[in-house]
Amino acid sequence: MADQRKRRKRRVFLLSSVLSFLLSVLLTFASYLSGVYVGGLNPAFILDDLNKSGYYESVQKYFYDTAESLTLPSGLPTEVTEGIAPLEYVYQEVQNYVNACFKNQDYSFSLKTMEDKLNANIEAYLEEENLVLTAEQQQNKTDYIKMITDEFVQDAKVPFLHYFVKIKDIGVKVMKIALPALLVLSAACIFLLIRMQRFKHRGVRFITYSTIAATFMSGLPPLIALLNGFYKRINLEPEYFYLFVSTYIERALMCIAIIGAAWCVTTGILLGVIHFLKGRA
């Protein structure tokens, strides 16, 4: 009789352990999915990352630098590019472009102001130097202005944003199916764990093992990555793109680590529940 009881107890322990392990895997998957969705595929965070990483200032700096290099061979003084892309203008255009991308729309940059300012600067220089352009030079001036505005369009576009939007759309579809499925399976595991044990607190104990394991599996890898700071050593150019990508990865890792920490808090609550249930038993 005692032998049979011992064997049954062992069987229940083994089955509970398997279910508990399964639950920890499900919780970890749910953590990563939610972390990537909230931290990595969130359009609001993308815009926030652009603000926090000094993206607009860097785009402006990079554009002026390139415009200067494009102006030098033309024979015009580099001063003609001064003030053609104020920060508010860069900010507005990048924001409009990003928002259009999120809506899967094309965006035409409004370049009229920049063209007018550049033209006015060139005219002012020519007047100051008493220079009159030939018909060929007039045409080349138009080409030069186009070259500069094309450069701005190229610099203001956030690289890979179209790919990001495509990945986000796939991510949303995956989330809609995977997250409810993970929750249902987790609930089933929890139900079985509690039903299988004679005392409820024993079932909760196995759930606690799962939440601790989920804390390790979902919290430690992003924490190690954050401490290691590999994303700060990513070789990307220009600087503004590097800043954006490193801030973006940091944010996504932070979100997963926070979810890992949430499992730690859950563990604390479950330990309290065990204590309470034990007192009642």
Added chain:
Amino acid sequence: MAIAKKWKRLMAYIYMPLIFTVIGCVLVITALSPVIDLTYQVANMVVASEVPNFARELNSIYVEPTAAQNDENIIPFDSLQLPGVGQQYGEISCERIGLNGPLYYGDTNQILKAGVGQYTGSFFPGFGRPLLLAAHNTTYFKPLQDIKEGDVVTIKTSYGVYEYQVTGSRVAHHLDDTAYDLMQDKEQLIMYTCYPFEMLVGITKQERLFVYADKISGPVVE
């Protein structure tokens, strides 16, 4: 007995999750093993060992060569301090046309704003192989529009002074790779700049003026 049981239960909160974590990691690693290697290799290409430095201030290792250095005919390679990209290692001049500027290793936009840049795929003076230099046609290489056959171009480096005599020039498309030969066994100085020189003429500046000069003096690096 009761204490031992309690201790065992407490320890279970550590070893059970640890066992789950280890099994979970092993399962994930096994499942992802076909892509782990590839991911690791790609990551190694993208992630550097240090945080990238975007400031990249230009600096200089150039010091005027001494009279004793000028008299030497052979310089041992070991004694040279070779520059990194963005470092000034010499000065280039041609008195007759008023060409004068710092010589940098590399030809980035930043370098070309600061002076004359050397294409990193070409050789340093004294190495007996071609030397390809570029600068803007409106700044440091503007005087090239007046250069003539027979003019002498001087390059001063920390290890010696080199002179090159102009042998000719030609205008070629910027993609025309017959305009220069970096594989030749001759120390030829090749200078190029955007062409034409006039303001707002040929705005896309597809053409380049190439000036060729052969070495006439300077120590040999061995």
